[in-house]
Amino acid sequence: MAKRVSGVAGFWPDEYKLLDAAKKTYAAGYRQFDSLSPFPIHGMDDATGIKRSPIPWVTFFAGLTGASFGVWFTWWTSAVNYRLNVAGKPLGLLEALPGYIPIVFELTILFAALASVGAMFILNGLPKVDPPIIDPDITSHKFCLFIPETEDGYSAEKAENHLKSLGATEIKRVAEF
Amino acid sequence: MIKRNILIEGDKTYKDISDDICQPLESFPGIKWFQLFGLAITVLLFYVCVLGYIAWTGMGTMGVNHPIGWGTDIVTFVFWIGIGHAGTLISAILFLFRQKWRTGIARAAEAMTVFAVMTAGIFPLMHTGRPWLAYWLLPYPNQRGPLWVNFRSPLLWDVFAVSTYATVSAVFWYVGMIPDLATVRDRAKTNLRRVIYGMFSMGWRGTNRNWSHYEMVYLILAGLSTPLVLSVHTIVSFDFAVATLPGWHTTIFPPYFVAGAIFSGFAMVVTLMVLVREGFPQIKSYITLDHFEVMNKIIMTTGLMVGYAYASEFFIAWYSGVHYEQFAFLNRATGPLAWSYWIMVSCNVLSPQIFWIKKFRRSIPVMFVVSIFVNIGMWFERFVITVTSLHRDFLPVNWSDFTFKFADWGVLIGSFGMFFTLFLLFLRVIPMVSMSEVKPCYEVGRKGGHHG
């Protein structure tokens, strides 16, 4: 669980203003700050300087693992481990593969999907048990920018002023986030 | 640029949206809901009793016989699996195509998917002679040698496809739900509520870093679900297509089944959404007539595709020159079970044709009736494929007839009890429209950029 930090939060009534504020905050040299919104905001990644999520790699390798496991498992169980003549069909790896494709496919999807979701959970640090909430309305209709104390040269006043200059309708000092 | 219609009707703030959508969760259900729920759960209990009776007494309590090894159970299984497809289609394929209108109906449609797959999943289990041993279909290490499973059997493909589909669509549904559950948590007035929704929302806070990963995984899941959903009904169709039976052994089955699944799925979405709009009038702003019109267009299109499949089956049967194949199709249309064939054709091909007329596409009563027709028709499509093909196969000595017994009716009606029980509960505990997806779409079709 990530260490909890204090910081300053500013609020805006809609996503455009938040996006604008985020861009400006980034321009002002802030790097650790984060935006909070009830829904994802297009362009916010660039605005806050977040890199593309690495989850696709996880998906790819998990899918590959699923596929190779499927190929190996179906072949090994039916041709090696307990070889039985079923309907006179061949059991060689390549000859038999067409019949196993649906299994291989499903395993690919299953591995990829579960691994991706797992990765998302890990990257997002979920599940969090009872995390501190800046404002309950953030998940409904408020848009927030949070500048944490870990920011280089952080001072609460400076951050407050900065947010105020960006037109935040409300500013809150957050003891713990 | 084409002018878009607005997706969300009425002048709303984000808070209004939250309020509208969370209302069913935060208010005590009315008498109507209780009546419906009471009915559904009664049917569910009846269902449980019928299933118990079948499992206790034997499969002989159902109409299946020799040579009709598969009957109501498999027909209804395929029916429900098909229903499920619309949800994934809406949430995944339309997501990939950036169809914004999907947001209004996605959640409920996905819920329908999950519940339909759950309902469907019971059938392959219960249709076996020894359901208590159905876990033998899973390849797990055991002390029999170990003895594995037959990975070449379409039924095993089914196990993998259906369970993967159930898992992935449940996960997909749940992942989509997390931000909304957080909203409900943050709106909670009581502690208990906060704790419960807090648990299920997993501490979601909506930071952009989270959203970034979240959107990525959502995209990936949509990308994975798309081939998955197509594969599921393809594989279900393999149950038939891979078999040797005339009338089953057809290469057209995968696309035909998928089209049919989407067809029936959308019909069920229409049925359900009409009912939901009746029950929760505020939802009318989010699920609008435009939504219905689009869905009805899809129903009409897929109906035509299914109709094309029906026609092409006959053509191929004739063209193949195989006597058995020709007979099987002739028998569908003229044999002792021809009534089921003609119910299927009139419900699936004829009834959606009414949607050529815009007025009817936008008429709630018309679409409600048609959607129910389509559901009936699609059940009979599976009946025609399964039973009609089996009851007259290769050797004429084996030919026999099919009769519905009490247990057949019981499981068919009962499965609706299960589905509706789950769906009615869903309406009350989970936001039925995805708030985090609807909110960004508020602007769509509206002129003045952002609102105040």
Next chain:
Amino acid sequence: MEKINKKRYWKSLEEFVDPEKFNEQAEKEFMRSPLQEDAADPVARRDFLKLMGASLALASTACVRRPTQRIVPYSERPHDVIPGKANFYASSAFDNGEFFSTIVRTREGRPISMQGNSAFPLNRSALSARMHAHVVSLYDPDRLKKPRIRVEKDKDFHQRNWNDVTYEKMDESLTKVIDGAKLGMLLASNPSPSRAGVVSDFAKTFSAQVYYDDSINHSEVRRGQELSYGDEVFPQYRFDKAKYIISLGADFLGTYANPTANAVSFAKTRQPGPDMSRLVVFEALMSLTGANADYRIRVKNSDLVKVAMGLAHEIVVKEGHSNYANSDLVKSKLKEFANVAAELNIEKELFSQIAKDIWEQRGKSLVVAGGINAKTEDALALQISCNFLNTILENDGKTVDYQNSLQAFQGSDADVARLIADIESGKIDTLLVSGVNPVYQHPENKKLLQALKKVTLIYSTMYMDETAEMADYILAESHPLEEWGDAEYLPGMYNIQQPTIRPIGDTRSIGFNLMTWAYFLEKGPARLNELESWYDYVRWTWKNRLNALSGDFERSWVALLQAGFVDTKESQRERDFTARRFRMDALSQVKKSNTKSSNYELSLYQKSAIGDGAMANMPWLQEMPDPVTKNTWENYLTISYATAKKEKLKDGDIVSLEVDGKKLKVPVFVQIGQEDSTLGLAVGYGHSWGKVAKGLGVNAWNLAKMTRDEMVTAALPASFTKTGEKTQIANTQGHHHMEGRSIVVEATLKDYLKNPASGIHKHKIFSIWPKHEYKGHKWGMTIDQNACIGCSACVVACQSENNIPVVGKKYVLEGREMQWMRIDRYYSGSALHDDIPKDPEVYFQPMLCQHCDNAPCESVCPVLATTHSPEGINEMTYNRCVGTRYCSNNCPYKVRRFNWFAYTKGDRDIDTPKEAYNPSVTVRSRGVMEKCTFCVHRIEEVKAEHKVQGTSYEDGDVVTACEAACPTDAIVFGDVNDPNSRVSKMQAKKNAYKVLEEWHAQPAVKYLTKIRNKDSISTGHGGDH
């Protein structure tokens, strides 16, 4: 308040009555606390430790603990019983006039199945379906376990109470009854010399009158022989010597005379080739024999005499053949039959051709007539004209073997009439009945029923049947498998019936009873008094006969027991005898009767499984689909297709059938190929007893007519009216036409001689996979459809061998019958195109698991419950099956059977008694699929035996149950990898094909084409593409 406090709950009445005592007991029962160690019980602590240990062991080892089983070994092991190994005993059996030499298989001293004695020339390894059901009748819970004495008898038999008694008590009462009584004995005829001996000893001693009445009397045959030739015999028809066979209503393959042996000898002449025999059947009902005919010509039963005489006219008068060509007497007699073909609507050319052909084949042809379905008022005339025809054709002594005649069918209706007269005149006041069930069989004979009420009736029986209801003393009879016996079915052919189990109840054979009473009354010849058991009497009977053979009785006795039979006149069997002189005055019996002006005539007939109805309580037989109609569990009125159309009747419509003022309500069944004015109704149903038999069908004997002391069962003027009621007839075959599919391939003999592969459609098939290789054995089967007569004995043999459950009428109606082996029956023509021929040709196709190399069932089973063995068997592993039924759906032949319910729990009346199960075969539970295994348990047993003995497999070591049961050798099983095996040779024949070959499932079963010996060329197409 106090009241509530005082309220107690109790666990049992004891506690309520005496709580203290209860606690004491409870402590004992649930074990006293083990910690209560005291001086009185030092063991308690140790017990506790033990208990702890046990429960720990319990917890650590088992999820589900198995129940404790006990092994109770023999105290003194019988010499030849090895647990788990079957013992085989040679024996013999007699049933409804039919005789079999049998091999009884026992396990741990319990008979479990029977098959024929392959060395015995008559039935060889084949048995009838009824014989296979014999083991079930042995364990039939309905059997009488003890003798009974009627408590009280009032005039009208309202009092139906009996006391079960022991045989000692019975002997005591009966000796009093018999002593000084005017005794009569009504017996079924039986080829047993010992029984004949004891009966005659007894009859002489007590001056008893003996009457013979068989369940099915064929007395007209003996009478006809007597009138025609002067000796009263039941000739043996030598189908194996005949090249041209004409049946006049005789169902000799199904129910007439000695059908299993007939089938054995008939099949010998049916190998396709220039010597193949031809069978022409004139009949009204569609019988099994008619179904196998090359030419089947529909005539009324009342016209059969005309057919015989018409043929005689063609030969003698028209063609001027035979010794009688110059006899004016014959000519004048035949004159009135000059236009028979025209009168009977028979194709004239065909009729003349038949006459020409049989004359051509004289000495090698055979005319057979008879059976209850042909027993019209002219039955005797029919026999005489048949005999006359055989004499004209010089068949007498050759194909009509009067020397090796059948020692059966002595019963006659005349004897019954004599009995009635004797009772009425007071000559008989006490009657002993055994082997027949006269009350069931002669319901129309009111005089008999009246007469039986007048006498003290002693009835020896296995069941509380109709006659038992009227009896005063009921002797519980032993089952043939429980008793010694013997037979001389052909003169000089000695057979012994060995018991294979001790009598299960307090039962006796009739022979022993007669001995016992004589012993107690101290009367009669010494042997009746001195010999201690029936066994001794049987041995005494054989002492002289066997001594005549070798001089060493004990040795030849053991040899006889081991072999099952000794043929002392083997050289006589194949000989031709000189023709007997035909007595011309017999022809005076033959008159051309003018067909009565009745719309319909009813003929009773026997179904091959139920026959006379004595074994109607056998569920296997009730559920065996009738070979022709494929109906089960009841009888019904068969009507022709045209009649059904005319009268607007459909299968299952109940009509009220009226014959001579007697009415019966029966459902109708439309039988294609039946003569239009003939109605058929099977006997053997409508019993008032038996958990199984009771209430099934109607008793057709009610409609029989007594004319001049003869029972008339055919051509009874009948009428019927619709009642509007409907029922469903449990038919196992939903559709009767091949619909143009090449399933049973057929060719005429002419085609076959030109091209043996005629009719077979060859397909060019390719596969993307290489064929699986089978090293070692590769089991396969060939089914010769030309030999198969459709008798269905294999169906019941398979049921017996493989513990196949019976499902009952209700589930047959739902299409859930379980037989692994079925005989598919098709008619030519097509129902889809409403083209149902009046004279359909019938095809039989035994259908069982084809053990396909590319088995479609295997590839779809998700759990590997059905796989292929390295020896080519499609294995079904019941215990692995979860019951998806996908395999059955994917089986093109639909030979898999599913256990829809728990059929083997044994809680239904129709369940096979557990004792009759074959312990080598797993009993299947609910929810699993099953199917033919190629008798893999026999294969495994043989292989294990070879392994242990260090020997190797030879062709014929494994015989499947169906193969053994087949009288015509239509089924051959063996190793197809061995080029010299019978099966390989048959599979290599040019007329071998696979059903649905184009589906490329590669079945291991090949069929040989059906060849009909016809002069025409069939339309069947050959070639390939």
Next chain:
Amino acid sequence: MRKLLIHLALGIPLLTLVACEAPSVGYNDGYMPEQPIPYDHALHAGTYKIPCLYCHAHVDKGRHASVPSLNICMNCHKSVATDKPLIKQLADAYNKGESIPWVRVHMLPDFAHFNHAPHIMKLSQINAKKRGAAVTDYQDATNITNEDRQAACYTCHGRIDQMTKVYQVEDLSMGWCVQCHRKPEHNAPVNCSTCHY
């Protein structure tokens, strides 16, 4: 959290299943029931070296090893240890024509058909081969000794000659059967109808 619950819901039955199906669990190896007469194999087969086949006479002839009938016990006990109470009990039962209801130790389900004879033959041949004897014919007593046959019994039943009270040594599961059949030197089939029919 919800996911965890799902995992638990799926996982618990699955774990139970694996636990129940895992080798030896759910089987009766180690089963050592109390017998009505505590017959001592260690004494008879061990100390006195009575060959297995003396009492289990049909084990190389038929399907069952078969618990010996009482007359076999009485062959010796007519004169041996006749005064001991348990022997008296035995003799008593024998004289009355009764039997002793032994508790079954080794049990296979009804759907698994096991035939002792070919197994005894094959295993004793293998044992003889191990000794270096030229083995061709099981019936030939000069090739295959009693010890070979006895060792064949021990393969599945363990050292019965050392057991005072007989117990089940192997779990007798299908997997256990199959692993032995699979050994190349045994050259035994592993297809289903080898045992199930």
